[in-house]
Amino acid sequence: MTANRPRQRLREEWLLWLFAALALALALLDPQPLANYRRWLQLPTLAGLAGLLIAIQGIRDSGLVQHAAAAVVARAHSLRSLGLLLVAATALLSMVLTNDVSLFLIVPLTLAIGAISNLPVLRMAVLEALAVNAGSTLSPIGNPQNLLLWQHSQLPFLHFAAAMLPVAAVMLVLVATFTLLWLPCERVALAPERIDGRIVSARLGAWSMAALAGMVLLMEYGHAPLGATLLLALFALLARSSLARIDWLLLLTFAAIFLGLGHFAELPLVQRMLDRRDFGQPLTLYASGIVASQLISNVPATVLLLERTPDATALAVAVNVGGFGVATGSLANLIALRLAKQPHGLRLLHLVSMPFLLVCAPLVYLAWRWCG
Template identity: 40%
Template sequence: MLMTDERAGAMRVIHALGITVDAVRRDPVLLILLAGFAAVQFLHPATAAELFTRVDWRTVLTLTGLLVLTKAIELSSFLDWLAQRLLRAFRNERRLALLMVVFAAGLSTVLTNDVALFAVVPLALSLSRIAPIRIERLIIFLALAVNAGSSLTPLGNPQNLFLWQQSGMGFGAFVVLMAPLSLALMAVLLAITWCAFAPRALHFHQQGPSHDVRWPLFALSLVLFAGFVALADHGLGPWACALAVVPLLAVRRDAVLRIDWLLLLIFVMMFIVLRGVAGLPALRTVLAHIDLDAGQTAYWAAAGLSQIVSNVPSAILLADYSRKWPALAYGVSVGGFGLAVGSLANLIALRMAKSARIWWRFHWASIPFFVLALGLGHALQGAR
């Protein structure tokens, strides 16, 4: 009887978090990952302990904290308040899109691409609630922007941080190395953004909340966010998560319970599946027979492999076979475009959009941009 009650209680918690069989069935990314997991396990079986160690739990806990803080800021209604003021200042869709793209890219150079998305995508969603903005298109461009902007600095994304530490370069030297590619990518992106968004006037289709911002909740969220970033920046992901979750559980429990728990499950599965693919003996045998000490070869391998196992695992895997840090850094930066799996930031942005259509529309923009980025990276890498 006790076990039955415990199981029933656990099921109630799972259902309250939105993790249901029906929700899983409707999530194509999770279904693909589950199929990939079955295939990798068939090819190269791993024990439960080995599967557990594949997951970067520090990243998962950091993502949990970001989801909680973002939900708290959303519940404070501050983003709706800010969105109204932005629309009053930028009543032109093109100018607003350019502002958001530049802001996202700039933020990603210092706060990493995923943190930048957690700031700009909820704001974009707030804008769409009060004005007829093409929100799916804007979110796609924000995903491209954080991938382009984050390529500039070691702090911009996990693969840059890893390669910077492996290379022994100074911070400034790494920025100088990546500046030509990052600036070229941003120039192309801004030109495409200019063409993709018309200079049409934007009008409020609803006023939204104007006097009910919950300023105490917003202020608490900002304080917690500052502490969270400081702890996460020093590699203290679990403590950063606790700092975000514990106070909000006490004062605003729904900020914790209403986050996207399926996104966390997707990230866990991505670590398990993608690192499983990266560790397949067949793949390692192929890499061992490729001359990755040639710069252009390393570049193309990094960009191509990122389309299969994402750019962070690609950087970690290829660093075992090559010391061509500039080529690897350029390759994994370019590899963040193309397929959504190329960068975990893509999955975060598309997931936050809560639209099934956006997954297909993203690739209509991202794959051509990937082709352009490949050419730019190849030319700049060859000129070094």
């Protein structure tokens, strides 16, 4: 049974196999120099994710997350208020710590709370995915596409944030409203036999927290590979069992997505289609950014359209809205689902996120044009 578990796990990784097949097919049909594959692979991004996975696993294994969960639940009265608190924390953290770091902190906490109460974990994971896409929209450092566009536009930090404020406000109001409507109105019900707020290893928790802070700092200054290497070596020496519990297949999935979508975005056919469009028209740019994000994810869509648009903030609006909809519209969606590890997560995300995009897109466009 134990020997078959890895094989079973691999068979379930259909997203990995899908994008690996796409990357392989494109490599055979449209061979490219090795330098292009290295560029598409986005090694700094993968290294950053690896470092975050390592640090968060250490925090989980230390018992700090379970301790925090017991403290939060003890002060909560209703599922709606608890859910709104988690959604608000996710959105606020995404403005200063980026969307993926926010999820790596909040989703494990949500899982721990769900283990000792009646909090609907999968619903919360979907809401937290929506929240990071909305919250990170406001900040120039909230997500990779904003960081890229902010640096490209050379706008002052506050000017960029001010341009995105109406957009983020609409998104956050929609997420908060949906949270209140979707979560049950019942009180939080605790399972006392499951509550264990003890910290298993204060030392592991302390240096895992320090490792997380150091990793975020190194990512901010462009040294993610160094940070991931240091954390890998540290945990190999001091907490090897934590390394064994990390979801390494998540990194392989992202690598396959980066290779497949990066290559697809640079196909001559795709480039010719883009050459026919007038991105100087606001509605054309807005619609194109959303559609491109749905097809190839919002970060590759940003790279694809960056040199074709005269207005970097307009493109930022489009690709941030494009993070809603299909799961691959934003990699944060996949991170939230993967961390939650709940059955039927992808189906529920699409049942929520697709209608959310259809409601959000026109409202954001009207707010952006009205305030612009």
